[in-house]
Amino acid sequence: MGNDKIVTLEDRMPSLKEQRKRKANRRLLFFLVMFFLLLLVIVYFQSPLSQIRTIEVQGSYIASEEEIIEASGLKQGDHIWNLNAEEIEASIQTLPEIKGATIDRQLPSTVVLHIEEHPRVAYLFKQDKFYPMMANGLFLNELERQEYPSDAPIIMGLDEGELLTEFAAELSLLPEQISERISQVFYNGGDNEPNEITLYMTDGIEVRSFIHNFSEWMVPYPSIAQEIDREQNGVLHMKMSPYFEQFDLEEDVEIEGEG
Template sequence: MKKVIDITERVPAMQRERKKRTNFKFVALTTIFVFIIALLLYFQTSYSDIKKIEIIGDEIVDSSFYLKQSGLKINNSMWGFKIADIEKEISASDWVQSVKVERKFLNRVIVTVDEWNKVAYISKDGTFYPILENGVIFQQSSELVPIDAPIFLEFDDESLRKKLLKELAQLNPQVLALISQINASPSNADPYAVTLFMNDGYEVRADISSLSSKLNYYPSIVAQIESVEGYEKGIIDIEVGSYYRPFSDEYAVGLAEEIDSEAAGGVEDNEEQSSQ
């Protein structure tokens, strides 16, 4: 025998379920309505204006330059600019590697600039110009001798300069910080020969092609030299193999050659006088 369900028992439950659905729809519609009203009020009031602009990563040039490039101004609309347009404008500078513009909560804009690192300076007519890791010479000169990066001398050849910069970028930061000056010293035998003057008093002769792979061992080479009692600073040659020569030996040879040359000149003068 089938059980007969009394409809009067189900009516209250159905009414509660219907009321619950109705309340949910009302709350949902009310929330959406309030959100739309708040959004309209936000766009129509000063709450949607830019109140703060932050520039992050400005080292090579002042933040005011990037602010001008962006075209952003306090009290302008937060939504009156295109992020892509600002990023493209700032990225056009040779020293900028990348840029990111972000809108942050209601009325703050953040511009994050990733600049190419300054890895060296080049000396021209008594002034120093920063060289960036992408090979660009930044046209902001200084007559003061820089101490935060090595100085390049005799590097007018751009291809040679870029090749050296590529090698320097692969050096350990601790080793790079030890380099005071790099002179191009090419010869017929080695067009990539360079001479490095180190902050700790040593002189290094190297080949650009193998500079980073060999110079990264510089601290251990110096440690071996200075572990010997009575050691003397001098020249570390890593062009082909790796050998060391004290300054006294190097300059003694040079002095001996100079004396021999002068002596030979004196003998020739005496011979000329005798013949006369």
């Protein structure tokens, strides 16, 4: 046999060279892409593009955007990646209206502050003014003269203190279907019942209950209210064992006539 019939492996497999070449090209392309990406990142961090241009506030209804941004300490021109999120969130939560806050960076230069506020659970009526009260027991500035609250119960006769703070917490625990049916709350506690209250409901029922465990006592109210005849004059006692106390109007009239 002659040497002229001997062929190399690469001659017998001509595609092997091409495969090795393509593999080398892909490797080179990968390193080039990584190099340019790294270069872009360096340029971005060193350029004004990485500075805050816009600060947005979402979820605030009671506190103003200006108050929240000022409390955060954020300013346009700050580096968007050089932020202490935990410190900023804690600073925002020093505002009495704010329950929680989180920071969201949106490239290239926007910071969004997501706000969760304490719910407004009632209004304290004092000296002919309405003071919004939140679930944490804190108060906001009084409403404008022309404003009349309709989105939460109005509390009368109860001074600021432990009972009012406790009642605010109890109101915050109520299901919305119950709290939205409370129109007015009058404090009529005495020596025997220091935390007794009277509620006037939007469905026309007068309710007596206690501040202590109020949210627990009121849970069955919707089902009980359905069974009460609106033509009856009386008071629904929402306590450990709810009952309806009916007033005898005829007897009341006779007593008045005798006087």
